[in-house]
Amino acid sequence: MNNNMIIARSERALRGQIWEWRGLGETIAFVPTMGALHAGHMSLVEMAKREADKVVVSIFVNPTQFAEGEDLDSYPRTEEADLALLDAHGADLIYIPKDGSMYNAHHATSIKVGGVADGLETDHRPTFFDGVSLVVTKLLNRVAPDIAVFGEKDYQQLATIRRLVEDLDMPIQILGAPIARDDHGLALSSRNQYFDAEGLAIARRLNEIMRHCALQMERGENVDVARDIAAKALLTAGFSGIDYIEVRSPNSLTVLEGGILNGPARLLVAAHCRGVRLIDNFPVEPH
Template sequence: MSWPIIVDSVAALRAQIRTWRQEGQRIAMVPTMGALHDGHISLVRIALEQAERCVVSIFVNPAQFAPTEDLDKYPRQLALDLDRLQEAGAHLAFTPGVPEMYPAGFATKISVGGPAAGLETDFRPAFFDGVATVVAKLFLQAAPDCAVFGEKDYQQLCVVRQLCRDLDLPVEIIGAPTVRDSRGLAMSSRNAYLSEAELEVARKLNAVLRQTSTELASGADETGAMEDAAEALVRAGFRKVDYVAAREAMTLRPWRRDRDGRLLAAAWLGTTRLIDNVEILPAPE
């Protein structure tokens, strides 16, 4: 059989999943919005290590875009994505259209709190409700044993874990390390929007975060360090900084020095909004 099998309906997806279940096979899922890059492929590889069958969904989810955001211009390249999934060894690509996921009369959504509060929600109020709704639907449709999400979207990873805990969804959520280019830029589908000059600036985001993380771990004042980081990003060429924030790694509550931490940031480069995050490393002994 040629992989991946390509289905665009929930009925066809469930029929194939049912066959694999009857064969006693474990199933891993990688939810994506397409425009696949090396970061996505790393998630597929992890999924293949975790299960006999890997399902990748490709769906640009309108529920997580505000009217002012880039839904219409979000990169779509299904043929290329399917070629990449074939090379990676994925077993099934689920490629539904909007009417399949949100049929006429659709009126239900999931409202999330906890780790969804603040950070991205301060700037994209409906974002995580849209993410949680589509992820819950995908999990109910595919019934995977586990699902792999990248740490690049760290707040999203925390929200999905909370979603599964709160709604008793029997899916193990696996966080995968961020894949970066040789100079530290986190892989993102939105990097396709950037010019060569903007890419040079974008690569400074991770460097500023790593430097700030080191300073925090060494005892720097948190408020001052956040302000300095935001100023450094503007000096580097970013148009605007939405936030630079230290949070507890598991809950995303305000960071305490006796807890594992995560430093998260969102900043604008021209009309493109980039996010990234790093661990707040333990203080040197």
Template structure:
């Protein structure tokens, strides 16, 4: 799901009465959606893990453009975190999230407890291959099963006409499109453009984990992607550019490069004769923080 940042724009004070309605149960969510449907209104959903930043708000704005009503879900999904990952420490800032959402006239926030999404005795997991193979899966093998499971549950609960997912998590967007197609969910999946800091760093929850020194070198990731994309665009030696960028990142203080690759944007497989669009994708470590980013070529 769309992840979070604590790198927040200052929230303007919002009187509690102006804040979006919050429901905690699927039954309440369905009742609100049914009333809108009965009135002939369309619905956009923006699934998030909360701790909202300007990247999320751009997805909400996209939802607003595409439907009469916008539902934002806030749910830190336990099943997409491995035991050693940051589920416990992931930022949870609901009051601030609601204040931010009120600035965009969000119609409804769905913020369920874990037991509403994973009921007692829960035994169902949605496994996905295709675009989920490789890349993130090589390093987070259970991630996309967790994502596919929770996204399916959220889309089944809300039944929006449109759901917006950030291109920042490009492989996730491809996985969600695959999931929606395979389950014939009656929804259009829309990708929202990545929002960046002035220095190019993609907004992310996990930027909040960076020390000042790490934050200073973090924008090199986007700079490296931009350089490689230019080489690819002009018919240069992409393999050499990828290798040079990898070395450069490690020299500048990145601790590891999980992947830094040029792929077919549609399949996320290797670029081949059938490729019409290419995408550069990277996952890197800066200290104890893992950052991902991607750009079109």
């Protein structure tokens, strides 16, 4: 690891470095993560580097966005490998909050975003965006960046954070980075490492089936018919369950039920494969 990358484990160390950079007139981009980093995260770092003078990356497995029975305890934690990867990609500061420092014993505040955060993910994980909104607000307050970068794979999360930042008058530009995929089209995710070879082969069918569904709707197929065909194809491919296959407006995420699309839309999917919950999305652009 070179001597240029700074690791801050306290809020004081983080803010001190941010103030020093601010005093020099440098702009700051921020990439929040939960660690277990991969090429998808690095694409966010690369975008951040293009947009600002300094790049701050946080690593924090946020307990408030995990529901009971989810994989908080088993979520992969690979700090040494994460730091080496960030160093190789030129991140300037890594913020790793000490245990207990993000939520102290007296913490009693919650944040709830409506609108874009309603439905889809919250139909199956009711408190998920409450936890995401809270930790993102705290991290944005601590880092105080000019820009923050989030991946489009978590499309509803990106929309929720944009709503949050606008509603709370935060002077921060939120950028969405294109979905990073493997050579077979599977969206990169820290949880992909849970798959064995057979599970990975099934998971890689998701993007193929989504693309076909989007293409059918672009060619004038009825939305409900295209969704039903995609659902059957996923189950036939070996997926064990489907939380949702929805077609929504690309910005407000309002429901587009039935009929023929006459404008841009977003296809959003959450499905289960070999004990792993996958989410993905794809633009739909009718001709």
